[in-house]
Amino acid sequence: MRTHLIVAAIVLTVATAAAQTAPPPVVAPIPAAVQANVDRLQTAALGSDLAYDIVEGLTTEIGPRLAGSDAEAKAREWAVAMLRRNGFQNVRIEPFSIPYWERKVERATVITTHGRQNLVVVALGGSPAADVDAEIVRFASLAVLNDASPESVRGKIVFIDEPTNRTQDGTGYGAGVAKRGQCGMVAAAKGAAACIIRSVGTHSHRFAHQGGSTHPRTAPTAPSAAVSPPDADQLTRLLARGPVRVKLEIGVETRASAPSGNVIGEVVGRERPDEIIVIGGHLDSWDQGTGAIDDGAGVAITTAAAKLIRDLPRRPRRTIRVVLFGAEETGIHGGIAYARQHAGVMGKHVVAAESDFGAREVYRMRSRFGEGAVPYARAMQRALSPLRIIAGDNLAGGGPDLGPMRMVGVPMVELSQNGWDYFDYHHTPDDTLDKIDRAELRQNVAAYATFAYLSAEMDWDFRKPAETAAPAAR
């Protein structure tokens, strides 16, 4: 114990000395007048319920907004009216088409020697219809199923009981979601009749977690559904007693083509209107809940942030474009359509950030800039620090709809939200307005307003490569 203390003291001394001698990070300067506007925006955001009112309106008046559905179309009309009411310019819908899939019915019943029990299930996005009555075979993870012999699962229902780890940054979801995407294909490849997965999610409530899964038309695929975590536990306990039969029924409606679209509104730049800052969220939702945290919140946060910037005495130099993407949940269709429709002007897209991780506080800002532009990230991080946001790395992913833009080199910012309880609600019937805290939503608006305003007002090139970086004042 004593030895450890001495070592710790030495390490601490060395670390302190290193910190004292290391050069401070280079931070781009922000003029006082611009900083004054940042302060004004933050104060306004922290005192405004505009974002809450937007997500309240969307989730109340429209409710669930399945990609390609009539409800999603109503949500676009709603969003156009809302953007116009808030004084946005160039408000428009950029339409595109998507393949349509809707769950119409799903039922799962356990059949034991004592009788029948209903399970809480939801058909996974893209699943074919099913009417299967077969024994289930449990696998602790997708990896274990991958190793299983076809003989052991042929004609049966594979059951992947892999849990989801609770993490602040969503990495637990990333690890746990593979089974959702792949179970239908893997099951079919091994000759299984269907696939049931333990819901991707961190709660222990009787909610089954919806989400997309891969069901290619060109390869065999099996019907797939998720069971709630308590039902997954029930299956495991029943299997400990002997063979378990499940009757799984799934009814779906599919159409080759259905309408979707991105809704756009702008605060047009006063000097360089063709240079674009993109912020936004996605307008569609899965259909069990009302899509409050996924992603009414993102729609509301980014719209409210842009509206506050619009309300400044003068508009910033560049254009802030709010993009409310359509059909994210069923395949990032809106993000792909946007990148395609604006392919010719991607070089004019200065930077982009999507809010699509709930409604909790932002705790960190990450960037994905050219190495020479890191001082601009530092400047933003310094401006965000009064909001209790820490500096992150330069490896931001950006939101799901920004993937296609990121791949062609558009700089990204990620305002990382605390996702500790996001997967308690995400994609379940429980994604409703009551899960949103007004104060946390305000902090998000303040963060987006700060980032978007600085990006639009300052003469910063976020693509700046390392070799051209000029020394920046501290």
Place this chain on the structure above:
Amino acid sequence: MRTHLIVAAIVLTVATAAAQTAPPPVVAPIPAAVQANVDRLQTAALGSDLAYDIVEGLTTEIGPRLAGSDAEAKAREWAVAMLRRNGFQNVRIEPFSIPYWERKVERATVITTHGRQNLVVVALGGSPAADVDAEIVRFASLAVLNDASPESVRGKIVFIDEPTNRTQDGTGYGAGVAKRGQCGMVAAAKGAAACIIRSVGTHSHRFAHQGGSTHPRTAPTAPSAAVSPPDADQLTRLLARGPVRVKLEIGVETRASAPSGNVIGEVVGRERPDEIIVIGGHLDSWDQGTGAIDDGAGVAITTAAAKLIRDLPRRPRRTIRVVLFGAEETGIHGGIAYARQHAGVMGKHVVAAESDFGAREVYRMRSRFGEGAVPYARAMQRALSPLRIIAGDNLAGGGPDLGPMRMVGVPMVELSQNGWDYFDYHHTPDDTLDKIDRAELRQNVAAYATFAYLSAEMDWDFRKPAETAAPAAR
């Protein structure tokens, strides 16, 4: 501030003096050999998962156990086998008949100018079938509806949005549940087409809370259903925007008579086998969840407690009778049947306690004894204090199935459980095994074993009136 401190100091001095001079409460003595068995029982209970295994078995193998259903019959068979396996004597079913009601389907859809939204609802116990499409009228409470004119609700669906307060002892439920029992009658009396209530419950999840409601055959009654709390909020928000129409469909199955029964097992007394200590819970459950906390836990706690007493080197003087009541949820049918079937020997029922308030720790022991028997309650409370159980008053209600026995003068004990989160799960799909904590269940078993053993071993008359009370040694 200073004045307050002086006053506080004086009050404290007086209070301390009073405490020093007040006579100590009279506590009946417990012989060392008996206390040794109490210690042995508590140690055994705190180290045993028997109760957990019982509730695990019941909720896994049988699952939901609606009163009068095939599943409840299977649960009786299961309980008989379980009691025999655990060495109980005189294991038997005491059958009775009940009117049968089962919800087959329920759907509620809000119809707005923007489209339709599904609500999470459950038909209330006893509700007639419905196919209603009407405007809803909101009332903040049952009291406000009671004051409403028939003209204001005629042909409409009344919506009672009264919340449930979170309390440790369940009094919030008592206050909130009146609307569930009465809404169908009140609605019908005023000419309304149906009644929708905000779920009785303290959570904010998309679960609708099931429960009995009064639908007399001799008076007009309206179909009634509960909506989940987030859906109730949604209705209120929609109503703030204008009129709201709801389509409510309820399908039910009813039969005049269905079989139910109480399952009984005994640890027969070694000296006075005809003197009975009753402990138990109820075997039936509502059908959305698996009835883990309501009331698999009560079945498990009391059975495990009696089994531990049975395992002592010798059985206590009096008989401990475990009664697993049938059909509690739909009208306390099991408790009524028991009191009727044993009416001739109620005088031989020494004391009774039912565990039907979840699976959280016991924090208090209350009694309902003759005034002369209060020293016995004090003795029990002292014996329970190592389990962190405090002394309560002499106004115990006893559990719901004990009401008929209480009314004919059988002494009662209440081992009050912490009900802080009970109404987060109670009567919803979320009443499942994962909500039970093994350690808390063990503490319950220790408490019931202590109470039941002392009641069966000691020569205590809990009916003892005040005037005959002999001075008890401290």
